[in-house]
Amino acid sequence: MKGPFVSSNAEKMNVRLFKPSLGQEELLAVQDCFERSWIGLGPRVNEFENAWKAFLGCNEAIALNSATAALHLALAVFRFSEGKKVLVPSLTFASTATAVLYNRLEPVFVDSDPITLGMDLSDLDKKYDRDCVAVMPVHYAGHPVDMEKLVPWARERKLKIIEDCAHTSGSEYKGTPLGLWGDISCFSFEEKKLMTTGDGGMMCSNDVDLLKDVRAMRWVGIDKDNWKSAQAYTDANKDAMHWFYELSVLGYKYNMNDLAASVGIVQLGKLPEMNQRRSEILKHYMNGISNDSSILPLLPYRPDQYAYQIFGVRTPNRDEFIIHLKSRGVATGCHYTPLSLQPLFREFASDCHYIEEEINRCVTLPLHPDLTDSEVEYVLEGIRDFCRS
Numbered sequence: 137m138k139g140p141f142v143s144s145n146a147e148k149m150n151v152r153l154f155k156p157s158l159g160q161e162e163l164l165a166v167q168d169c170f171e172r173s174w175i176g177l178g179p180r181v182n183e184f185e186n187a188w189k190a191f192l193g194c195n196e197a198i199a200l201n202s203a204t205a206a207l208h209l210a211l212a213v214f215r216f217s218e219g220k221k222v223l224v225p226s227l228t229f230a231s232t233a234t235a236v237l238y239n240r241l242e243p244v245f246v247d248s249d250p251i252t253l254g255m256d257l258s259d260l261d262k263k264y265d266r267d268c269v270a271v272m273p274v275h276y277a278g279h280p281v282d283m284e285k286l287v288p289w290a291r292e293r294k295l296k297i298i299e300d301c302a303h304t305s306g307s308e309y310k311g312t313p314l315g316l317w318g319d320i321s322c323f324s325f326e327e328k329k330l331m332t333t334g335d336g337g338m339m340c341s342n343d344v345d346l347l348k349d350v351r352a353m354r355w356v357g358i359d360k361d362n363w364k365s366a367q368a369y370t371d372a373n374k375d376a377m378h379w380f381y382e383l384s385v386l387g388y389k390y391n392m393n394d395l396a397a398s399v400g401i402v403q404l405g406k407l408p409e410m411n412q413r414r415s416e417i418l419k420h421y422m423n424g425i426s427n428d429s430s431i432l433p434l435l436p437y438r439p440d441q442y443a444y445q446i447f448g449v450r451t452p453n454r455d456e457f458i459i460h461l462k463s464r465g466v467a468t469g470c471h472y473t474p475l476s477l478q479p480l481f482r483e484f485a486s487d488c489h490y491i492e493e494e495i496n497r498c499v500t501l502p503l504h505p506d507l508t509d510s511e512v513e514y515v516l517e518g519i520r521d522f523c524r525s
């Protein structure tokens with residue numbers, strides 16, 4: 137057991153694990169919504185969708201209240217028969233697999249690649265059977281799954297591909313943006329992600345027809361934006377039926393609102409700069425830990441190529457390491473308990489022995505654009521001190 141941190145010349149800091157990077161511009165954008173007095177589903181949502189379409193280079197983008205909602209609807213649009221199977225990584229956040237259950241489908245958990253911790257493609261092949269209808273690769277921490285191999289493998293088997301892009305925004309893999317490799321992609325703007333709207337998500341595709349019902353599905357089944365009805369009400373030339381709508385699909389209350397979208401528009405403008413800062417921090421960390429073999433980077437990070445949401449390390453003494461950093465005021469985490477170990481998914485358990493063991497060596501360290509160089513140095517000092525003791 138390592139001893140408690142004793143401050144010598146350095147003051148004890150409190151270093152956050154994640155933090156949204158927000159400023160005056162976001163505040164002004166929200167203020168503008170207040171002044172227009174339209175804070176629900178409105179024109180800012182439309183504006184954000186158009187900005188995102190241009191940013192990703194896709195034909196359709198629909199803003200939702202979360203990536204969880206996006207993943208749910210992404211599977212729903214295919215109307216798969218109940219009980220069919222969907223291949224998901226064991227190492228992911230709950231939502232990738234709960235989306236499968238929401239659709240009355242069965243998750244099949246795939247083990248992690250030992251190097252990237254993304255889906256292990258040989259285990260994917262082993263777990264596949266003829267009941268599988270879709271695969272949901274997660275670009276874990278922001279590191280791309282090898283889509284160049286996964287996509288033709290999935291196409292040969294007629295599997296739909298839903299990319300869970302919750303940890304990435306603005307990265308390309310082999311010349312194609314992450315989020316444009318599959319049939320549908322789902323991005324997250326929850327507060328810890330590369331950019332934020334508080335909570336929010338975006339569902340994207342190049343196949344406009346595939347997403348044709350999603351605007352209704354996000355708005356309790358109503359295929360008509362209510363802000364457009366409100367506009368029609370004040371248009372003297374419109375008839376008396378401006379209020380009319382039909383329900384023809386089962387919908388949910390999953391829309392993004394104008395408050396969130398107005399923050400999203402500003403954040404999207406700042407995304408390249410925020411991603412750049414994340415990359416600088418990552419390089420600082422990598423240089424700082426490269427000399428010590430007992431603490432290894434979690435992934436083969438390539439900060440010049442990809443934007444990362446998670447920086448972490450692998451250590452045989454995970455719990456001691458966490459306690460050591462905690463005593464110094466450095467927040468840590470572990471992303472995630474593999475879903476194949478979760479009680480909710482017990483009935484779908486399958487062999488994911490690599491990640492179920494390896495996760496006991498994985499620790500997430502602070503990473504967000506507002507992290508200062510001295511905070512990173514402070515975390516590194518904590519790591520060095522741990523290695524010395």
Ligand SMILES: Cc1ncc(COP(=O)(O)O)c(C=O)c1O
Nearest residue numbers: 202203204229231302324325326
């Ligand atoms: C891999 C992954 N997928 C999906 C989600 C769900 O995102 P949201 O919080 O926007 O619903 C998360 C959130 O942490 C995630 O990490």
